[in-house]
Amino acid sequence: MFIQEEYLEQARKIHRECPVVDAHFDLAAEVCERRLAGEQGVVEQRYLPRFEEAGLNIVVSSIFINNRDLPELGLRKALGQITALKEDVESVNNRIRVTGSRAELEENLAAGRISILLSLEGLDPLGNDLSLLRTFYDLGVRGAGLTWSRRNAFATGCCTAGQFQEIPGGLTELGKEAIRKMEGLGMWLDVSHLSNDGFRDVCEAAEQPFIASHSDAWAVHENYRNLTDAQIREIAGRGGVIGLNACGYLTGIMPETTTPAEQEADAALLRLCEHAEHLARIAGPAHIGYGFDLCKGLEETTPRIQFETENYDVLAHHGEMVKLTAALLQRGMDEEAAKGIAGGNFLRYYRSILR
Numbered sequence: 001m002f003i004q005e006e007y008l009e010q011a012r013k014i015h016r017e018c019p020v021v022d023a024h025f026d027l028a029a030e031v032c033e034r035r036l037a038g039e040q041g042v043v044e045q046r047y048l049p050r051f052e053e054a055g056l057n058i059v060v061s062s063i064f065i066n067n068r069d070l071p072e073l074g075l076r077k078a079l080g081q082i083t084a085l086k087e088d089v090e091s092v093n094n095r096i097r098v099t100g101s102r103a104e105l106e107e108n109l110a111a112g113r114i115s116i117l118l119s120l121e122g123l124d125p126l127g128n129d130l131s132l133l134r135t136f137y138d139l140g141v142r143g144a145g146l147t148w149s150r151r152n153a154f155a156t157g158c159c160t161a162g163q164f165q166e167i168p169g170g171l172t173e174l175g176k177e178a179i180r181k182m183e184g185l186g187m188w189l190d191v192s193h194l195s196n197d198g199f200r201d202v203c204e205a206a207e208q209p210f211i212a213s214h215s216d217a218w219a220v221h222e223n224y225r226n227l228t229d230a231q232i233r234e235i236a237g238r239g240g241v242i243g244l245n246a247c248g249y250l251t252g253i254m255p256e257t258t259t260p261a262e263q264e265a266d267a268a269l270l271r272l273c274e275h276a277e278h279l280a281r282i283a284g285p286a287h288i289g290y291g292f293d294l295c296k297g298l299e300e301t302t303p304r305i306q307f308e309t310e311n312y313d314v315l316a317h318h319g320e321m322v323k324l325t326a327a328l329l330q331r332g333m334d335e336e337a338a339k340g341i342a343g344g345n346f347l348r349y350y351r352s353i354l355r
């Protein structure tokens with residue numbers, strides 16, 4: 001896809017002047033693994049230049065636990081990731097900080113400093129001890145999904161993105177109690193990776209708006225990690241936001257398996273645009289954002305987690321966020337809608353949750 005310079009410049013202006021958010025990035029797990037291997041300054045050297053190139057204001061780092069570390073090492077790994085990330089950014093905290101309150105978020109926005117928000121990608125580190133949720137809150141965690149693509153004491157997840165299978169099972173009573181506790185603490189609930197039964201249970205249990213931080217549209221590509229139109233409407237109708245996922249398994253076009261003609265046409269990027277446009281049609285553009293789930297760095301530091309291929313990120317790095325925004329503008333998206341999708345919509349949501 002040839003993107004005209006006028007749209008690239010329009011997108012650059014949006015990313016310079018408006019809030020920009022990535023609602024899901026497995027940063028803490030990668031930082032922890034690299035620091036254990038002796039590397040220092042991981043965020044500053046590997047990511048901060050690209051974050052700044054994209055004009056990012058907020059990055060939500062997941063706390064992700066690999067299946068091989070569960071159940072015995074889940075809590076230790078989660079605590080280790082939080083500690084590693086905080087220590088890694090200490091030397092550059094004038095440019096990027098782990099943030100846990102609305103006041104800190106606003107201070108960082110005013111200072112042009114990037115905020116990292118923490119979210120548990122599954123409550124597995126808690127085991128079946130819900131009292132630990134407060135411990136994680138006190139450590140700065142402000143969001144959580146009940147589970148990843150697996151079953152735990154709180155809920156049943158959907159199949160992994162590389163599979164295609166309906167997984168039965170919803171929330172447990174402990175999972176419903178966890179939602180109540182999260183809402184009481186001031187944490188957001190994330191339904192990405194939840195089973196369809198679990199999504200229905202969340203709709204009955206949740207009183208506050210919830211998000212799907214990194215999911216695409218089933219109608220564009222049938223994958224159980226993606227959202228049906230009914231689920232999209234439900235999230236939007238409650239005031240939540242859906243983060244566009246740049247994983248090729250979810251978009252339906254894998255970058256490394258495209259033909260030369262498809263590469264020339266930038267088919268993978270076009271498909272990502274189609275997901276964004278469908279989500280915006282169904283939910284309304286005020287309920288869509290970016291939650292790219294870029295995993296190449298994490299996959300470099302850990303054994304294969306769920307995919308057979310080594311390259312499935314539609315965007316090579318965060319600097320390419322501008323290219324996606326430009327592509328959406330060129331395909332006819334209204335500028336105000338593009339501003340919201342780039343970050344304004346998730347910022348509005350976080351402001352409503354953080355205390």
